[in-house]
Amino acid sequence: MSLLELSKKKPDGWINCELGEVLTLQRGYDLPHRLRNDGEVPIISSSGVSGRHDKAMVSPPGVVTGRYGTIGEIFYINEPFWPLNTTLYIRDFRGMTPEYAYHFLKTINFEAHSGKSGVPGVNRNDVHKEIVYFPINKNEQTAIVNILSDADALITKLEKLIAKKQAIKTATMQQLLTGRTRLPQFSKYPNGILKGYATGELGHIPVDWEVVTCGEIGKFRGGSGFPTSVQGQTSGKYPFYKVSDMNNDGNGIFMSDSNNWISSNIRKRLGSTIFPAGSIIFAKVGAAIFLERKKILTIPSCIDNNLAAFELDLTRCEIRFIHYILLNLNFGDYVSTTALPSLSGAVLSKIKIVLPSIKEQMAIASILSDMDAEIEMLEKKLAKFHDIKQGMMQQLLTGRIRLPLGQQS
Incomplete structure (x- = not known):
């Protein structure tokens, strides 16, 4: 369902038109691996940055989405880039700011246009006919972008924290499950002497394992x-x-x-x-x-x-x-x-x-379980943030909620 269908009344100061009237989707360019040279220019595929080259085909800013392969992902590019022929890119923005177009295109169901009209992949001509509406005032577009970008920043920060916690847990598993790191209460004999390691078919392991x-x-x-x-x-x-x-x-x-x-x-x-x-x-x-x-x-x-x-x-x-x-x-x-x-x-x-002994097994499992519980809590929080962001997009990009004038100036 399009955003236009979701709204019963077009907000004041908004216009509706075909997508192609304000944004032009263009096919990317072929670049076989044998022709790629070392460089700093990002090569953009349907799933994002997939390599580097020494030449750009498009100057920034640009917005890229998949034509084949991964469909529906949207990427904002703020440096010279080479979009591959598996993508569609936008360089010509008429009526929408590039940042607003980036967020707005996330509401388009590109999958629905994949294979339509008998054409394999996303047919840009079909997408261009999609009816869209948006605020004329660029200040209002910018205000909406700022709020959605803040939400994206919060989500990205949380994703990085989860990735860090998962990396720490993986490293902890490697240490504790092999005995390379011992928990203090199991590392010494009753007389206080540190327990040593023995070399065997599985490498160095604690002598009491x-x-x-x-x-x-x-x-x-x-x-x-x-x-x-x-x-x-x-x-x-x-x-x-x-x-x-x-x-x-x-x-x-x-x-x-x-x-x-x-x-x-x-x-x-x-x-x-x-x-x-x-x-x-x-x-x-x-x-x-x-x-x-x-x-x-x-x-x-x-x-x-x-x-x-x-x-x-x-x-x-x-x-x-x-x-x-x-x-x-x-x-x-x-x-x-x-x-x-x-x-x-x-x-x-x-x-x-x-x-190790069952007591040490239980102690190790308890530590790792606590780490799992923390990661699970963060993942639930992340899912909630994604839901909130989706709700914000539905409200702000349809004009159901208008930002105060102070935020539009």
Whole structure:
């Protein structure tokens, strides 16, 4: 739905027209890799800066979006640049400031114009016919841009903070899970002497840690067939997870939301295995393996035959600690060399890991869990900021909310 359709009444001081009357989308230029030279000029693809060159084709300011590949991303460029032929760029701004055009184009559904009229990719001629409306007064455009830019700056700042926290957590995992860094309460013997390290097949590890195979601390088992005739129930005794359920909201570290449930009777009839709470599930067949998603069951559950589970011996290991260990492993490195990628429980069982005492496992998992909780809180905050920004765009770019005159001068 266009912004014009969202508004019941055109605000005073605003005009409506076809997009092509105020902005001209132009095709980018071909630049094969063999012809690219070292330089400082950004090469802009449909997904953003994709390299550098020694020559520019367009002078700033400019706005770029994708024609092929990534559709709908909008980029504001304030330096000389080379837009590739997979993009559409704007250099001619008539009636809109470049900054206002950048924000306004984010409201255009470019996907709807991809492949339209039988033309592959985004057809710029179709986009030019899109009916738009906007304030004539450039001061009002600037005031709107300033507010939306402030929101973008806040979002960018939060994204950088999340990336920093994630990098710190990754580094902390590498140190704590390998024993290279010991927690103070576990680093010394009762007499105060520091514990040392021993050299073995997995490198330098603490002398009081042991090397075990995954098969020694648990067992890998595949899921069961799940006929379509019994799928679709939203209540029952057991959730029946499929690979697609890993994408559900709420299924972050723990699996708590299933699209399918089954009763005890149906489970018995199918002969489906019940996996206990605390089992760590993952994709065992197909491309989904390489997404490296490993999640923890919260209640006894069934899983389909595209998934497998690692059931742990809880007398030897702590669930969250082993979950972090598995997150640090790339299961994609262990796939079979057949046409369809798959994982074998026998192969996974032979993977060797280092294991501290359960008390130390719990302490390490607690620290990493706290870091996860902080990152999750920040990600929720970021999602909220994105929602607020989207709402601001809908209000400000339609004229539903007009800024005070003091902010328009």
